[in-house]
Amino acid sequence: MGSSFEPSLIVESIPKLLSYLHITIEILALSVGLGLLLGILIAMPRLYHIPILKEIVTVYISFIRGTPILIQLFLVFYGLPVVVGLFGIDITRMDPFYFVIVTYTLSNAAAFSEIFRGAITSVDYGQTEAAYSIGLTPLQNFYRIVFPQAFRVAFPNIANASISSLKDTSLAFSIGVMDMMGRGETLISATMHAVEIYISLAIIYYVIVLIFERLFKWIERYLNRYLVKDELSL
Amino acid sequence: MIQLSNIQKSFGKTEVLKGIDLQVNKGDIVSILGPSGSGKTTLLRCINFLEKANEGTIKVDNIALDVKTASKKEITELRKKTAMVFQNYNLFQHKTVLQNITEGLMIVQKKSEKEAIEIAKTMLTKVSLEHKANNYPSALSGGQQQRVGIARALALNPEVILFDEPTSALDPELVGEVLDVIQKIAKEGITMIIVTHEMNFARDISNRVVFMDGGVVVEEGTPSEIFNNPKSDRTKQFLRRLVPEFTYEI
Ligand SMILES: Nc1ncnc2c1ncn2[C@@H]1O[C@H](COP(=O)(O)OP(=O)(O)OP(=O)(O)O)[C@@H](O)[C@H]1O
Ligand SMILES: [Mg+2]
Numbered sequence: 001m002g003s004s005f006e007p008s009l010i011v012e013s014i015p016k017l018l019s020y021l022h023i024t025i026e027i028l029a030l031s032v033g034l035g036l037l038l039g040i041l042i043a044m045p046r047l048y049h050i051p052i053l054k055e056i057v058t059v060y061i062s063f064i065r066g067t068p069i070l071i072q073l074f075l076v077f078y079g080l081p082v083v084v085g086l087f088g089i090d091i092t093r094m095d096p097f098y099f100v101i102v103t104y105t106l107s108n109a110a111a112f113s114e115i116f117r118g119a120i121t122s123v124d125y126g127q128t129e130a131a132y133s134i135g136l137t138p139l140q141n142f143y144r145i146v147f148p149q150a151f152r153v154a155f156p157n158i159a160n161a162s163i164s165s166l167k168d169t170s171l172a173f174s175i176g177v178m179d180m181m182g183r184g185e186t187l188i189s190a191t192m193h194a195v196e197i198y199i200s201l202a203i204i205y206y207v208i209v210l211i212f213e214r215l216f217k218w219i220e221r222y223l224n225r226y227l228v229k230d231e232l233s234l
Numbered sequence: 235m236i237q238l239s240n241i242q243k244s245f246g247k248t249e250v251l252k253g254i255d256l257q258v259n260k261g262d263i264v265s266i267l268g269p270s271g272s273g274k275t276t277l278l279r280c281i282n283f284l285e286k287a288n289e290g291t292i293k294v295d296n297i298a299l300d301v302k303t304a305s306k307k308e309i310t311e312l313r314k315k316t317a318m319v320f321q322n323y324n325l326f327q328h329k330t331v332l333q334n335i336t337e338g339l340m341i342v343q344k345k346s347e348k349e350a351i352e353i354a355k356t357m358l359t360k361v362s363l364e365h366k367a368n369n370y371p372s373a374l375s376g377g378q379q380q381r382v383g384i385a386r387a388l389a390l391n392p393e394v395i396l397f398d399e400p401t402s403a404l405d406p407e408l409v410g411e412v413l414d415v416i417q418k419i420a421k422e423g424i425t426m427i428i429v430t431h432e433m434n435f436a437r438d439i440s441n442r443v444v445f446m447d448g449g450v451v452v453e454e455g456t457p458s459e460i461f462n463n464p465k466s467d468r469t470k471q472f473l474r475r476l477v478p479e480f481t482y483e484i
Contacts, residue, residue: 132313134313
């Protein structure tokens with residue numbers, strides 16, 4: 001890598017890297033989408049004090065929070081085939097992409113569930129009573145009254161967590177998923193110019209993050225439509 | 235018709251309701267009066283199972299439930315026959331005024347959107363808020379929010395509307411508009427049970443007044459029986475403290 005700095009390489013490699021952007025976006029979309037579903041589910045035991053399950057999710061969340069995502073990725077990549085193998089199913093040849101999805105889903109779900117738990121608790125219980133008083137069932141109350149408002153409260157934090165997760169997707173290459181980062185590594189081997197390629201990668205990630213931030217702000221404004229102005233500044 | 239028999243409710247060791255019997259006939263407007271902590275709110279909330287009584291039976295129209303054996307499904311069925319107006323309005327904050335009213339019509343009563351909107355608009359006209367149909371609750375004054383709360387309850391055409399101090403969270407200058415609305419709908423023959431500290435209002439609006447103290451019904455009767463000729467000492471004492479100019483014939 002002793003070659004001199006070549007600025008033109010930064011520009012030239014951007015389209016090459018971008019051709020793998022869809023992998024990054026797929027990882028993000030799937031792991032955030034599935035993470036939201038799982039996150040809501042695992043928020044339930046603690047919200048509604050379901051014994052045993054409550055303890056299990058508490059340990060799970062604390063474990064995810066307390067370990068680096070890279071180690072989680074390796075644990076899933078090497079550990080999951082062993083566990084599944086006990087049931088006679090061989091997944092050792094499965095595309096590493098799926099291990100990445102599993103890991104990021106599990107990780108996002110832990111973060112999201114804590115965000116949801118706080119947000120659901122923040123919705124005034126009086127509205128739940130009003131919902132019951134007009135004859136809604138607990139389930140209808142949850143998805144029609146409580147959840148939409150909790151989602152608004154949770155959204156900014158979910159957006160932040162998703163942006164962190166976007167940056168974390170760059171670790172997927174460690175278990176052999178060919179994403180932008182992976183493509184970057186091969187470009188580096190081919191050109192022997194590491195700095196230029198990393199600059200290109202940094203630019204791409206940064207621009208994507210900026211686009212997502214803009215998009216999220218926009219959604220946030222829509223979600224807040226029913227608040228008066230002075231509530232918004234809180 | 236609503237029939238409560240032997241309603242008992244404790245919070246931990248505190249006995250709040252000590253066996254309440256109450257019958258409310260169709261079209262009755264019953265005011266429940268009593269000192270703070272006497273169990274008025276708790277009684278009202280036991281009727282639609284927002285609070286689960288420990289003992290007793292509750293009958294609303296053709297649904298009679300023993301509180302100890304009532305299933306979730308039966309409770310929901312009973313709630314469909316009642317509606318409640320809350321002290322703090324409890325409007326659905328993420329729904330417009332119109333949607334607050336159509337929610338129960340469409341989701342619970344399974345009416346078409348068109349029909350629900352039509353009913354909602356009629357109700358909004360009744361509470362003089364048709365021009366606020368598309369506003370969110372946060373953009374309304376307390377008095378306006380409470381009128382929406384009343385419209386939401388009224389729209390469901392329930393057997394009974396339960397009011398828990400509908401004006402006590404309001405600024406004094408907004409109390410009148412809400413009381414006027416309640417008075418107006420009272421004339422339509424809807425059965426109502428109203429917990430209130432507004433004595434004059436209770437006297438004007440109701441055909442029956444129930445006085446509660448310490449978790450029991452101390453006395454009940456027509457407004458003139460209770461206000462002009464109370465029998466129990468506790469009622470007299472309560473009214474004397476609450477209505478300074480209050481006098482009764484001896
Ligand atoms: N959820 C609860 N947990 C414990 N105690 C309660 C609860 N709700 C009510 N109580 C107690 O029950 C008693 C009756 O309360 P309730 O709210 O029914 O009185 P009230 O007649 O409506 O009074 P007020 O006029 O102040 O509204 C009070 O002593 C109150 O502290
Ligand atoms: Mg009360």
